[in-house]
Amino acid sequence: MQLLNTLLIGITAGSIYALMAIAFVLVWRSTRVVNFAQAGMALLSTYFGYEAVSRIGSFWVALPVAMIGGALFAALVELILMRLLVKHASSGPIAGVAPIIATLGLLGVIRSVISMIWGGQDLRIVAPISNNGFTINGSTLVFSPLKLLVLVVVAVLLILLTVLFQKTNLGLALRASAHAPEIARLSGVRVDSVRTLGWALAGAAGAVAGLFQTVNGNGNFSPDSIEFSLLLVSGFIAAVIGGLDSLLGAVLGGLFLGITISFVLMYVSSGLFFIAPFIILLIVLFLRPQGIIGVKAGRRA
Amino acid sequence: MHKAKKESTHLPLFILGGVVLYFLSGMVDELRVYQGATIAVYVIAISSIILLTGYSGQVSLGHGALMAVGAYAAAVLRIEFNLPIILCFIVAVLAAAIGGALLGAAAARLSGPYLAGTTLALAIGLPSLANQFEILGGEQGLLFDVGFPPLALGEEFTQYKWFFWIAALAALISMWVIRNLLNSAFGRAWRAGRGNEVAAQLAGINTARSKVLAFTISAGIAGLAGALLAMIIGTVSPSAFPLALSFSLLTGAVLSGITTLGGVIIGAVVLVAIPEIADVVAHRLGSSESVTTNLPGLIVSGLLILTVLFVPNGPVEQHRARKAKHAAQHASTK
Numbered sequence: 001m002q003l004l005n006t007l008l009i010g011i012t013a014g015s016i017y018a019l020m021a022i023a024f025v026l027v028w029r030s031t032r033v034v035n036f037a038q039a040g041m042a043l044l045s046t047y048f049g050y051e052a053v054s055r056i057g058s059f060w061v062a063l064p065v066a067m068i069g070g071a072l073f074a075a076l077v078e079l080i081l082m083r084l085l086v087k088h089a090s091s092g093p094i095a096g097v098a099p100i101i102a103t104l105g106l107l108g109v110i111r112s113v114i115s116m117i118w119g120g121q122d123l124r125i126v127a128p129i130s131n132n133g134f135t136i137n138g139s140t141l142v143f144s145p146l147k148l149l150v151l152v153v154v155a156v157l158l159i160l161l162t163v164l165f166q167k168t169n170l171g172l173a174l175r176a177s178a179h180a181p182e183i184a185r186l187s188g189v190r191v192d193s194v195r196t197l198g199w200a201l202a203g204a205a206g207a208v209a210g211l212f213q214t215v216n217g218n219g220n221f222s223p224d225s226i227e228f229s230l231l232l233v234s235g236f237i238a239a240v241i242g243g244l245d246s247l248l249g250a251v252l253g254g255l256f257l258g259i260t261i262s263f264v265l266m267y268v269s270s271g272l273f274f275i276a277p278f279i280i281l282l283i284v285l286f287l288r289p290q291g292i293i294g295v296k297a298g299r300r301a
Numbered sequence: 302m303h304k305a306k307k308e309s310t311h312l313p314l315f316i317l318g319g320v321v322l323y324f325l326s327g328m329v330d331e332l333r334v335y336q337g338a339t340i341a342v343y344v345i346a347i348s349s350i351i352l353l354t355g356y357s358g359q360v361s362l363g364h365g366a367l368m369a370v371g372a373y374a375a376a377v378l379r380i381e382f383n384l385p386i387i388l389c390f391i392v393a394v395l396a397a398a399i400g401g402a403l404l405g406a407a408a409a410r411l412s413g414p415y416l417a418g419t420t421l422a423l424a425i426g427l428p429s430l431a432n433q434f435e436i437l438g439g440e441q442g443l444l445f446d447v448g449f450p451p452l453a454l455g456e457e458f459t460q461y462k463w464f465f466w467i468a469a470l471a472a473l474i475s476m477w478v479i480r481n482l483l484n485s486a487f488g489r490a491w492r493a494g495r496g497n498e499v500a501a502q503l504a505g506i507n508t509a510r511s512k513v514l515a516f517t518i519s520a521g522i523a524g525l526a527g528a529l530l531a532m533i534i535g536t537v538s539p540s541a542f543p544l545a546l547s548f549s550l551l552t553g554a555v556l557s558g559i560t561t562l563g564g565v566i567i568g569a570v571v572l573v574a575i576p577e578i579a580d581v582v583a584h585r586l587g588s589s590e591s592v593t594t595n596l597p598g599l600i601v602s603g604l605l606i607l608t609v610l611f612v613p614n615g616p617v618e619q620h621r622a623r624k625a626k627h628a629a630q631h632a633s634t635k
Contacts, residue, residue: 081606084610085609089610094609094613095613096495097360097417098613100360100413100414100417104605105602112595112596112598236421237422274425275426277422277426278419278422281422285419
C-alpha cells in the first residue's frame, strides 16, 4: 500500500513537472532560449487566477483566466524582450550568456513587482474538489479526487497539444520553424509570429502548472514560496531529462523525476527534498547527456 | 626569434592602491567603513564571476552556494578547532575550490543553459543541506567571530575598520592574482576556448581541463568572498546566501563589463549603493512598506536586463568598441 501511495504521489507531482517541462521545451524550440523566468511567469499567472477566484468564486473560471493571462504575458515578453535581445546582444563575449542573464533578470523583476502589488504574505486558492484520499477496502489512499483531476487535466492538455502539433497547419509551422527557421521562412511561414505563439503556449502551460502546484500543495502561495523555486528547477530538470527538444520527452522526464523524487523522499530521507533533484540531474547528465530520447549529439546551445 | 615582451605584473600599482585605501579608511565614518568592507567582498565575488563567465565563457548561478561553502568551512574550523583566522580563510578557499572542481568536472560537459540550470539547482538545493547536519547549526547558523583587532593598532581602532582592513587586503591580493592569471597562458587558453572551442583544441589547448581549472579557481575566490561576508555579518546561516545573492553577483559582473576586470569596482559600488538609493527614492515617494522592501530587488533585476540589452559587453568595452569604430571610419575616409 505504501508502495502504491508513493507511486501515485510521484505520478501526480511528475505530471505537474511535465507541464512545466513542456513550457521549457516550447520556448526552447521556438527561440533556442531556456526561459529561467518560466516559474516567475507561472507565479504571475497564479496571481491572475487568484484574482479571478476572489472575484467570481470559481476555480473553473480561474483556470482559463490564468492560462490566457499567462499566454498574453509570455507573448509580450517574446515581442519586447526577446526581439530586443536578438537585435542588441548577439555578438561579443556576452552573446552566449545574454539570454540566460536576461531571463533571470526578468524573473527578478516579476518577483519584485508581484511583491509590490500583492504584498509578500501568503495568499490562498482553495482546491475545487476534495483532497481527502479515496478509500479502498477500508484503507485510505493518499490519492485523492484532486490528484485525479490534476492527472486528467494534464492528460487532456497533452492530447490537445499533440493534436495541435501533429494534425494542424499551425502545428506544422511550429515544427518547421523549430527545426529549420530559414527554410520555413522561405516556404512562407511567418517565423516571427510563430515564435511568439510558441512563447504564448508555454505561458499557458506554465499557468496550469502554477495553479496545480499551488492547490496540490497546501493551497498557499507567495512571491517567495519555495514551491515555485522547486517548480523552476524540477521543470528544467524534467525538460533536460527529456532532451529539451521533445514534448514527449518532457512528459516522460517529468513523470520519471516525480516518481524518483517521491521514492527517494519516502525510502531514503525526507530531508533530501531540495538536493535530490540536483543529484538526479547530475546523474542523468553523466549517464545520458542527450536525454532519454534525445539524439546522440553534443550538448551545445 | 622575436623575443616576447615581458608583461609587467603591476605589483607597485596594487601596493599603491593599498596605501590609498589605508589612508582613506582613517578619514571616513563608521558606516562608510562598513560599506567599504562590503564593497571589497563584492569586488572579490564579482571578479570570480568575471573570470568564469567573461573569460572562460561558463555561466554559474551557483556562486552564492560556493560562497556558502567557503563561509561554513571557515566558521566550522573557527568553532571546532579555534584555528587562527588566516588559516580559516585559506581553508575556505580550498573547500570552495574542491566543490568548484567537482562542479566544474560536470560543467565541462555542459554549456550555456544546461550549465546555468545545473548551477541554479545547486544554489537552491545546497543551503537546505545546512539543516541536515548538527555541526552546521541549522536555520540559525553558526557564529563566526574573527576576534578583536590587535591591540597594537590602538584603542580607537574599531571592529568595522578591522573588517575593512582584512577585506580590502584580501581584495587587493585576489585582484592582483586574478589580473596576472588572466594575462597568463591560462587566461589566453580560457579566452580561446570561449571564442571557438574547436579552434582552441586544434591549437593544442585541452579545453575541458582548462574549463575545469577556471571553475576551480573561480570557486576558490568565491569561497574567500563567502568567508569574508560571514566575517562582516558575524554569522553563517542558509539565509545569508539566498538565490538572490547569486543573481546580484551576475548583475554586478554584467554592470562591470563581463570581460573587464578593472570595471569590477563599478559593479561592487552599485550593488552596495542600490539599497541606499532605493531607500531614498521610496521615502521621497512616500510609498508603502511593500514597495520599499522590494524596490532594491526590482532595481537590481531591472538594471540586469537593461544592461544586457543596451550595453551588453559593459560600459568600458562599449566605449572601446565605439572608439575603435570611430578610428576605422576616420582611417577609411582618408
